[in-house]
Amino acid sequence: MNSSNPRIHSVTVADVAREAGVSKATAARVLGNYGVVSEKIRGDVLAAARQLDYRPNELARSMTTGRSGIIGVVVGDIENSFFGYAVRGISDTARSAGFNVILANSSEQIEMEKAAVRVLIGKRVDGLIVTPSESRDISHLRDIHRSGRPLALLDRALPDFDVDTVTVDDRNAAQRATEILTACGHRRIAYITAVDFAGHEYTDLGQIYTSSVRERIEGFMNACNIAGVPPQDRLVMLGATTPQATAEITTNLLSRPSPPTAIIASDSVIALEIFKVVRQRGLRIPEDLSLITFHDADWTTVTSPPITVIDQPAYVLGQTVAELLIRRLKGEARPPERIIVPTSIIERGSVAPPAMQCKI
Known part of the structure; x- marks a missing residue:
């Protein structure tokens, strides 16, 4: 049975070679950008490829050259x-x-x-x-x-x-951010991260298998040590893996009898959810809670107030x-x-x- 649909023909290297009046090997060298040909022949082949709307077969090219690009x-x-x-x-x-x-x-x-x-x-x-x-x-x-x-x-x-x-410089960045808070007089400080662990409870660095998170916690703890922040008041909260999880962690923190007066967020996605919870509870930044986040996301400049950030390039x-x-x-x-x-x-x-x- 004959189909009324015209057969779609993919333009091949051989088609380009015929149009340009060169060998298939020469056309392949030009189209694959390898080997040596004259500028005139290169121009003829590229013009023929444009004329025929040639599209390279990337898989075939990678099998020929060993490179996919x-x-x-x-x-x-x-x-x-x-x-x-x-x-x-x-x-x-x-x-x-x-x-x-x-x-x-x-x-x-x-x-x-x-x-x-x-x-x-x-x-x-x-x-x-x-x-x-x-x-x-x-x-x-x-x-x-x-x-x-x-x-x-x-x-x-x-x-x-x-x-x-x-x-x-994750360790140094976290330490400098924490020092800004301790220099302001903060002694109850929380660091919230998406990294999780069974039970969602942080006990020591041995739980953390992501290098950047380990270094940030090290920097946070070091600054707290230098400032004399008591161990029970330097909180590391794990498991902020979703907006819902972050909201729950933040709500629980702010519901404590002695809640943190400052929070450092490990990224701007977490910080945005913290900001939302603070507003939903009728609280104000920085009057009721100070906030610093890693990464200078666009939203951090348009909130009231704008958010202090660790700017990662x-x-x-x-x-x-x-x-x-x-x-x-x-x-x-x-x-x-x-x-x-x-x-x-x-x-x-x-x-x-x-x-x-x-x-x-």
Whole structure:
């Protein structure tokens, strides 16, 4: 039975070669951007490709050249604007170097991270950038490294794993933020993070398997020690993994007989939920509660008052880690680099002495 629909014909390298009047091998060299041809022939082939609306078969090209021109990226939470800016830095840098990016989200879960890595390797990516969700189980990352496929880590370092890594000064940033609060007279301070543990109760750093979180808690605790904040009043709250969980944690904190007078949020997604709970309870920032958050998200500048933030240069982190990976992909042999990008604190209107604060 004959179909009335015309057969769709995919334009091939051979079609472009015939149109340009060159051999298929010559057309392939031009279209694959490898080998040497004259400028005239290159122009003829590219003109023929445009005329025929040639679209390269990426899978076939990767099988021929061994390269896909694609970088795989796995981040913890694409809802978090920090990762959004970092991925933009990666993609802009990759594009300018002739690479495309495939993005995957791990939701900060190790099994989802492993699955994402498997999918990306199946897509024949040339290299990977990963934000590891934890440091206990990194067999999948070691496998990538052993295979010779370039790998770089974004935002979180892994001890005893020598690959290119770009992070911020998490410990120092948390310590400086805490010092701002203790210098204002705060002695009941909470740090809220999305990292979770069985029972949702923090007891010591041995529970924490995410390097950036460990370093932030270390910085927070160190500043509390220096200021003489009693152990029972330096609270680390785990499990702010969803808006609902964050709201519950915040509500429970503010319902205590002696609630914290200040909170540091580990990211702007958590901070926004804290801000909402404070407003819903009829409280005010900073009169009733001081608030500092990691990451200068857009919303932090338009609230009343605007929020004091630890400004992490997320775009620069993404740009830097992509540059390191691309140098590897271009064949550069060098010892692995660990780059720590400094942060800054932007002081706005969300911190005040606890003397201003009413009983919550």
